[in-house]
Amino acid sequence: MLSVFLRRILSLLPTLLIGITLSFIIIHLAPGDPANRFLNPNQTPEMQSSIRERFGLDRSLPVQYGRWLKNVIFHLDFGYSFYSGKSSRAVIAVALKSTAILSFWALVFALIAGISLGILAALKQNRFIDYFCNNLMIFFLSIPGFWLGLMLIGIFSIQLSWLPGAHLQSLYHHQLGPGARFWDLAGHLILPVITLGLPLAATFFKYIRSNMIETLNSDYILAAKARGVNRSKILWKYALKNSLLPIISLLGIVIPALLSGAVIVEVLFALPGVGRTMVTAVYSRDYPVLMAAVTFGFIAVLLCNLLADICYRIVDPRIQHSPGEIS
Amino acid sequence: MTFRNSLRLHWYYIPLIFFLVFFSCQNKNQHQIQQTALYPPTEQTEDGGTLVVGIRTEPETLNPLFALSQSARNVLGLIFGRLADINADLETFSPGIAKSWEVSSEKRQIVFHLHQNIHWHDGRPLTAEDVVFTYQMHIHPVIAWDGISYKQNISDVTAPDDSTVIFKFHHSNHTMLLDAVEGYILPKHILQQYPPEKLYTAGFNRRPIGSGPFIFVEWQDLQHIRLAKNESYFKATKPHLDCVIFRIVPDNFNLLNQLKSGEADMVEGIHPKNFLAIQKSWEAGRSAIRPISYLGRRYDFIGWNLIDPQSYAEAVAAGATRASIDSLIRPNKLFGNQKVRVALTMAIDRQAIMNSVNFGMAVPLHGPVPPILPSYNADANIVWEYNPGKSLDWLAELGWKDHDGDKILDRDGEPFQFEILTESGNLHWEQVATIVQAQLAEIGIRTTLRFLEPALLYGKRLPNREFDAVIIGWTVGLTPDYAPLFHSDYFFTPFHFNGYYSPEFDRLDALAKSAPTKAAAQRYYDKIARLLSRELPYTWLYYRMECSAIHSRFKNIIFDKRGLYVNLEDWWIPQSERLKIDRIFEN
Numbered sequence: 001m002l003s004v005f006l007r008r009i010l011s012l013l014p015t016l017l018i019g020i021t022l023s024f025i026i027i028h029l030a031p032g033d034p035a036n037r038f039l040n041p042n043q044t045p046e047m048q049s050s051i052r053e054r055f056g057l058d059r060s061l062p063v064q065y066g067r068w069l070k071n072v073i074f075h076l077d078f079g080y081s082f083y084s085g086k087s088s089r090a091v092i093a094v095a096l097k098s099t100a101i102l103s104f105w106a107l108v109f110a111l112i113a114g115i116s117l118g119i120l121a122a123l124k125q126n127r128f129i130d131y132f133c134n135n136l137m138i139f140f141l142s143i144p145g146f147w148l149g150l151m152l153i154g155i156f157s158i159q160l161s162w163l164p165g166a167h168l169q170s171l172y173h174h175q176l177g178p179g180a181r182f183w184d185l186a187g188h189l190i191l192p193v194i195t196l197g198l199p200l201a202a203t204f205f206k207y208i209r210s211n212m213i214e215t216l217n218s219d220y221i222l223a224a225k226a227r228g229v230n231r232s233k234i235l236w237k238y239a240l241k242n243s244l245l246p247i248i249s250l251l252g253i254v255i256p257a258l259l260s261g262a263v264i265v266e267v268l269f270a271l272p273g274v275g276r277t278m279v280t281a282v283y284s285r286d287y288p289v290l291m292a293a294v295t296f297g298f299i300a301v302l303l304c305n306l307l308a309d310i311c312y313r314i315v316d317p318r319i320q321h322s323p324g325e326i327s
Numbered sequence: 328m329t330f331r332n333s334l335r336l337h338w339y340y341i342p343l344i345f346f347l348v349f350f351s352c353q354n355k356n357q358h359q360i361q362q363t364a365l366y367p368p369t370e371q372t373e374d375g376g377t378l379v380v381g382i383r384t385e386p387e388t389l390n391p392l393f394a395l396s397q398s399a400r401n402v403l404g405l406i407f408g409r410l411a412d413i414n415a416d417l418e419t420f421s422p423g424i425a426k427s428w429e430v431s432s433e434k435r436q437i438v439f440h441l442h443q444n445i446h447w448h449d450g451r452p453l454t455a456e457d458v459v460f461t462y463q464m465h466i467h468p469v470i471a472w473d474g475i476s477y478k479q480n481i482s483d484v485t486a487p488d489d490s491t492v493i494f495k496f497h498h499s500n501h502t503m504l505l506d507a508v509e510g511y512i513l514p515k516h517i518l519q520q521y522p523p524e525k526l527y528t529a530g531f532n533r534r535p536i537g538s539g540p541f542i543f544v545e546w547q548d549l550q551h552i553r554l555a556k557n558e559s560y561f562k563a564t565k566p567h568l569d570c571v572i573f574r575i576v577p578d579n580f581n582l583l584n585q586l587k588s589g590e591a592d593m594v595e596g597i598h599p600k601n602f603l604a605i606q607k608s609w610e611a612g613r614s615a616i617r618p619i620s621y622l623g624r625r626y627d628f629i630g631w632n633l634i635d636p637q638s639y640a641e642a643v644a645a646g647a648t649r650a651s652i653d654s655l656i657r658p659n660k661l662f663g664n665q666k667v668r669v670a671l672t673m674a675i676d677r678q679a680i681m682n683s684v685n686f687g688m689a690v691p692l693h694g695p696v697p698p699i700l701p702s703y704n705a706d707a708n709i710v711w712e713y714n715p716g717k718s719l720d721w722l723a724e725l726g727w728k729d730h731d732g733d734k735i736l737d738r739d740g741e742p743f744q745f746e747i748l749t750e751s752g753n754l755h756w757e758q759v760a761t762i763v764q765a766q767l768a769e770i771g772i773r774t775t776l777r778f779l780e781p782a783l784l785y786g787k788r789l790p791n792r793e794f795d796a797v798i799i800g801w802t803v804g805l806t807p808d809y810a811p812l813f814h815s816d817y818f819f820t821p822f823h824f825n826g827y828y829s830p831e832f833d834r835l836d837a838l839a840k841s842a843p844t845k846a847a848a849q850r851y852y853d854k855i856a857r858l859l860s861r862e863l864p865y866t867w868l869y870y871r872m873e874c875s876a877i878h879s880r881f882k883n884i885i886f887d888k889r890g891l892y893v894n895l896e897d898w899w900i901p902q903s904e905r906l907k908i909d910r911i912f913e914n
Contacts, residue, residue, distance in 0.1 A: 032782025
């Protein structure tokens, strides 16, 4: 398994390199010059060239790319933000922490809600609870994330004043004890987690429900029933296990989507995440931060897919590898 | 706060352009200091309390040498100090770090005497050496400070002793004092550790040490910036508040909700519709959020492209200079004619646009001089009132009629049609563009709207003159300069995007700037206003009111055209009105 893992990692490197190279070119070819932010009618040519030199924009694109790539590979240095002067790596590291917290809990929420309701609907197929869950999940799948977020803020933050509608923590967070800090953070996360997680829960629900129904009607389940195997054993050991397999593949796709979906939620709830950082970087043509974010994004997508593949092989013994196989 | 010099393109969130000038002539009839106190200043004050300001954009840096955004400037004004602070009349100054100053008899030198009890927030004394160092940073080409034009007339700055600074000037003019005091004083003992080329990435930019009324405490990325009262502030009894927090909330809806729920005490730039709702609640006694509106710094306009884009591109490729403008650049086939611009202006109901888009929170504008300036003279402008019938007559005189009965004006078989650009994502301008399109359609002019990404609009289409008409806005400084927008010296710069060229404007601008007295300069500025409002390189739409709101527990608030932060060190909160947040950060 380890050799498979290592081979897969190595096979991902060219993909990563091609991806970030294309991104670098596209970002730099987009209209708009980062130095224009400093444009001033009274600037002398020396000042203008000084600003371009400050950001390395006085070099040709291949030279800029070569220097950038070298610094990334040998020093993990993505350069300094054109916008704030901060290290791009530090900017992304801080933002990544927030996005990771949000995405993780959104995923946990989506898995719990989606799987449990999916099982329930499958067991109660064509009954009221099934129709109700189905329609509810279609509703959550259909509505735009920003609208859902606005509604949640309007109801729970403004009308009822139950939950905070913005930020990751209270202004007085640092004055709280450890327990209170946890609850402060949890309180701030509830609405954004629900906003981000509900559409995902609906996706899981649809998969689980249809897989469970299909599995429960399959021959081997019927055979188990005929042999008098315990109903709960059939359900939890045989049916659910097989129904969950596609979810693992799905995770490889939805986790990166979760990160991109976090953009709207982060802006709406004023969370300090990667999505919001990227939006600011795009508007200000902050190439170093943008490239750092894109690189981390690529790595996240590739790793998630890799992990999904590996998990799939772990839980499904039918998938075997020949020594040279890399699927 | 920027007083002068900075015409700048911001293509993210706030697409504004700052411009400035020199000048400060005045019309005595118009020269009134409009300053409003929400509560009359009182002798009685109580220390303590917290102000939470909701802001949309995070400051990019807290180093005054590199800060460009308004949010950064608002924070910096509380952390750092200037030698002197401009007063509401925009002509006189109050002592700041300098307790007094005198101008030499030949008027080419100003001697500043500094307060001797001012300390940096790290405890080191602020001396004249810091002032000299600050000047050296301001003019350093590697720093490329955006206010450098203030310093162009200064020949030398010296510090004969720790509390005296001498500014010497190349020549005498009426902006010498403004030139000398512009820019926050920086701590030499900290910044000299960095070579100038490394200053842009210095840690100081995120953890500044200043000498102002508030000390920097913490900056949580994309969350908030917290400042605390400077207990050693040289104005012994100030500030009164213990803490000022800038909370960053990028979404307008949520920012407004923060204000309503009490999580933010003050928000600026509220949409007029929401502002009127706040006003209604306040007047009905249902809310503690007090609305504040005043003439701000922004106006919106339609910029017509006066030149032929193709000839401009050819001229630039051929290395055209100012001298070859006439010979190489052709006028625009539609808007090169002043009568067309006037006819289009008369076809646009600007009052209706103001009412529907700004909900009345704007005032008419007919010329280049913003109404907040002492030099504003409403009578100097030629006013082209809404008159679609007259507009059609003017166009008919030029041959534009509906010859083929398709309800579109045409001439020589060519329909009167053009494209209007504006910035995508700016709902305000998109709405204005839509209304303008409908109004022009009523007189038979066909327009197409195109909403462009800011970098494409400001970075390519406007600088390359690849447009017909554009709807955008300027933000004005307290001493605006019209030259970057209309003077032929700037013809090939991005700011001079519509290609206006007039020897008469150039002459008047030069005369105004060299006028010996402010009264004399005012005559020329009135002529400039008359010239531009007659020629209409822009159709000025309206001048916006700033819509802000603040919790009513804050007292002693004064606001005027300099903004809402003018006297924040004087704000205080009565004990009886304090909230939980006021006690959390008590000193």
